[in-house]
Amino acid sequence: MTVDFDARQSRAELREDLRAALLAAAARLISEEGLGALALRRLAERVNVSTKAVYTLFGGKEGLMEALYVHAFDGIASFEPEVLSIASPQRRILELLRSYRRYALARPDLYAVMFGDAAMGLSPSAESRRHAWNTTRPMRQALRECRPGMTAEEADFIMRALWSAVHGIVSLELRQLIGGHDMATRLFDESFTGLLRHFGVPFDRELLKE
Amino acid sequence: MTVDFDARQSRAELREDLRAALLAAAARLISEEGLGALALRRLAERVNVSTKAVYTLFGGKEGLMEALYVHAFDGIASFEPEVLSIASPQRRILELLRSYRRYALARPDLYAVMFGDAAMGLSPSAESRRHAWNTTRPMRQALRECRPGMTAEEADFIMRALWSAVHGIVSLELRQLIGGHDMATRLFDESFTGLLRHFGVPFDRELLKE
DNA sequence: TACCATAAGAAACATCGTTACCACAAGGGC
DNA sequence: GCCCTTGTGGTAACGATGTTTCTTATGGTA
Numbered sequence: 001m002t003v004d005f006d007a008r009q010s011r012a013e014l015r016e017d018l019r020a021a022l023l024a025a026a027a028r029l030i031s032e033e034g035l036g037a038l039a040l041r042r043l044a045e046r047v048n049v050s051t052k053a054v055y056t057l058f059g060g061k062e063g064l065m066e067a068l069y070v071h072a073f074d075g076i077a078s079f080e081p082e083v084l085s086i087a088s089p090q091r092r093i094l095e096l097l098r099s100y101r102r103y104a105l106a107r108p109d110l111y112a113v114m115f116g117d118a119a120m121g122l123s124p125s126a127e128s129r130r131h132a133w134n135t136t137r138p139m140r141q142a143l144r145e146c147r148p149g150m151t152a153e154e155a156d157f158i159m160r161a162l163w164s165a166v167h168g169i170v171s172l173e174l175r176q177l178i179g180g181h182d183m184a185t186r187l188f189d190e191s192f193t194g195l196l197r198h199f200g201v202p203f204d205r206e207l208l209k210e
Numbered sequence: 211m212t213v214d215f216d217a218r219q220s221r222a223e224l225r226e227d228l229r230a231a232l233l234a235a236a237a238r239l240i241s242e243e244g245l246g247a248l249a250l251r252r253l254a255e256r257v258n259v260s261t262k263a264v265y266t267l268f269g270g271k272e273g274l275m276e277a278l279y280v281h282a283f284d285g286i287a288s289f290e291p292e293v294l295s296i297a298s299p300q301r302r303i304l305e306l307l308r309s310y311r312r313y314a315l316a317r318p319d320l321y322a323v324m325f326g327d328a329a330m331g332l333s334p335s336a337e338s339r340r341h342a343w344n345t346t347r348p349m350r351q352a353l354r355e356c357r358p359g360m361t362a363e364e365a366d367f368i369m370r371a372l373w374s375a376v377h378g379i380v381s382l383e384l385r386q387l388i389g390g391h392d393m394a395t396r397l398f399d400e401s402f403t404g405l406l407r408h409f410g411v412p413f414d415r416e417l418l419k420e
Numbered sequence: 421t422a423c424c425a426t427a428a429g430a431a432a433c434a435t436c437g438t439t440a441c442c443a444c445a446a447g448g449g450c
Numbered sequence: 451g452c453c454c455t456t457g458t459g460g461t462a463a464c465g466a467t468g469t470t471t472c473t474t475a476t477g478g479t480a
Contacts, residue, residue, distance in 0.1 A: 011446060011458085039436065050460050051437080061437065115381065116326060129387055160388040161401050168378025171325065177339055178370040191371050191405065198404025224477095225427090249467060260429045261468080271468065 019057045021047050023071055026064060030109040035116065040064075065113065065122050072110040073132045079103040084138055089145035094207050096139045097166050097192060104170040115171065136163060146201045158199045165191050229267045231257050233281055236274060240319040245326065250274075275323065275332050282320040283342045289313040294348055299355035304417050306349045307376050307402060314380040325381065346373060356411045368409045375401050 025046045030038055040051040040061060047053075058064040080099035086092040104111040114132070116122055124132070136159050143155040169191065173184040189208045196203040235256045240248055250261040250271060257263070268274040290309035296302040314321040324342070326332055334342070346369050353365040379401065383394040399418045406413040 015458090040438090041436075052439095052459050052461090055438080056458060115385065124385075129385075132387060157397070157400075160382070160393070160397055161404075164378035164382050164388065164397060164401065165375055166378070167382060168374035168376070171377060171381060172370070172374050175325065175334075175339070177342060178374065183370070187367070187370055187374060190367075190408070191374065194405050194408025195401065198400070198408065250469090251467075262428055262430090262470095265469080266427060 015057065018047070018049065018053060019067075022049075022054065022057060022064070023067055026068055027071060027075075027110065030068070030113065031107060035109050035112050062122075066124055066128055068110075068113050069122065069124050070128055070131050072107075072113045073135045075107065075110060076100060076103050076135055079106070080138075089142040090201075090203055091207055092142045093139055093146070093162075093196070093201075094192070094203075096142065097162065097188075100166050101170050101188065104174065108174050111170070111174070115167065143201060158201065161195055161199065162192070165195055225267065228257070228259065228263060229277075232259075232264065232267065232274070233277055236278055237281060237285075237320065240278070240323065241317060245319050245322050272332075276334055276338055278320075278323045279332065279334050280338055280341050282317075282323045283345045285317065285320060286310060286313050286345055289316070290348075299352040300411075300413055301417055302352045303349060303356070303372075303406070303411075303413075304402070306352065307372065307398075310376050311380050311398065314384065318384050321380070321384070325377065353411060368411065371405055371409065372402070375405055 022043065026038060026043055029043060029046065040054050044051045044053060054060065054064055058067055076099070079102050080096060083092060083095040083099055086095060113122070139162070140152075140155045140159045143158055144150045144152070166188070169178070169184060169188055172178045173181075178184060178187060193203060193205055193208070232253065236248060236253055239253060239256065250264050254261045254263060264270065264274055268277055286309070289312050290306060293302060293305040293309055296305060323332070349372070350362075350365045350369045353368055354360045354362070376398070379388070379394060379398055382388045383391075388394060388397060403413060403415055403418070
């Protein structure tokens with residue numbers, strides 16, 4: 001295997017670049033005009049290629065959606081740039097949860113890719129689902145820091161409960177089923193105060209004030 | 211499903227019958243072959259009419275989806291036939307929540323209509339959303355029975371928290387993101403125990419045993 | 421009975437995802 | 451260096467979808 005330092009890009013490099021360009025254009029198209037506007041022809045036109053490229057690089061629209069699925073989960077991290085450096089694990093948990101909600105509210109169409117139904121040809125593979133779960137690692141780590149001695153299994157369990165709760169709130173909020181933003185914020189604060197305390201995670205209510 | 215044209219019916223009756231037949235056929239088509247299989251041509255073929263009927267009766271596929279949205283929420287009640295007659299409000303709340311989960315797991319495609327993304331032309335009107343909220347009335351009633359003196363606003367708030375939680379759990383469970391059925395059941399039990407206690411709703415953990 | 425508004429069917433239209441077919445160029449073996 | 455294999459991407463077609471238009475027929479009403 002040889003490494004090409006030439007200015008001319010190798011086939012694999014071109015392939016990777018085009019793949020990234022298609023993915024970025026798809027995410028932009030979705031954010032601008034909604035998930036329904038994601039048509040292969042329109043996407044290909046924006047990148048100045050033919051629709052065939054999507055088939056060679058992603059295997060079809062379903063593959064593109066799965067790549068977007070992974071991309072959308074990775075995007076959560078962009079909404080928590082300085083959160084990971086917060087020393088207090090309790091505060092870090094709270095801010096991670098808030099970041100998740102901010103992300104979902106700011107990018108509802110990407111959030112729809114993550115949790116939209118399978119009718120759009122969205123049935124993520126086990127590997128993609130594992131990737132999604134792996135994005136919760138920082139919060140699981142913070143949970144274990146909150147109570148020394150907590151096992152990984154216990155942290156996973158609490159994580160699942162917190163994830164379910166924040167997803168439920170955000171999901172109903174996006175569908176305008178639980179009132180406006182302030183109501184959802186109150187719901188958010190109360191639900192996590194209750195859940196964290198129930199699961200024995202030390203949580204000072206004063207943290208919510210900031 | 212065919213409409214009986216022999217019986218002499220008024221135009222309004224025929225219209226209503228055809229509307230119900232289309233809705234039922236759509237729900238059946240979805241349950242049998244998934245939301246992606248809901249095509250107007252296939253639906254019309256099943257009811258032995260042309261696709262135009264969907265346009266005169268629902269205004270298009272979007273209108274059909276909104277009617278299905280309401281229909282799907284109404285369907286929850288069919289999973290709680292004897293639950294409403296449970297005397298103990300605590301036990302009634304638990305069984306209502308369990309019924310909701312059973313419904314979602316048994317009819318995932320109808321649940322997708324209720325909470326699928328807007329890409330499928332699903333943007334329920336305020337009236338439909340109010341209808342969805344109204345299906346939570348039995349549980350709000352049970353909440354107020356649990357603690358005499360609870361205001362309607364407080365019951366609404368707790369209801370929103372419970373709905374968010376059960377939707378979050380069920381949604382992640384359907385997407386296979388939080389483990390299998392047993393894990394989701396544990397999550398379900400623990401989350402609601404924690405939430406109900408946090409909101410001051412008397413809840414005996416022994417109720418979960420049955 | 422005669423008129424009219426309305427509904428349903430047939431077919432066309434625009435668009436979608438997908439797939440043959442085919443040039444064409446990069447990469448490896450001689 | 452040359453040729454061949456391989457794979458990549460463009461063009462155009464195919465089937466299916468939601469929607470619209472035109473036409474026909476039928477129930478309701480004066």
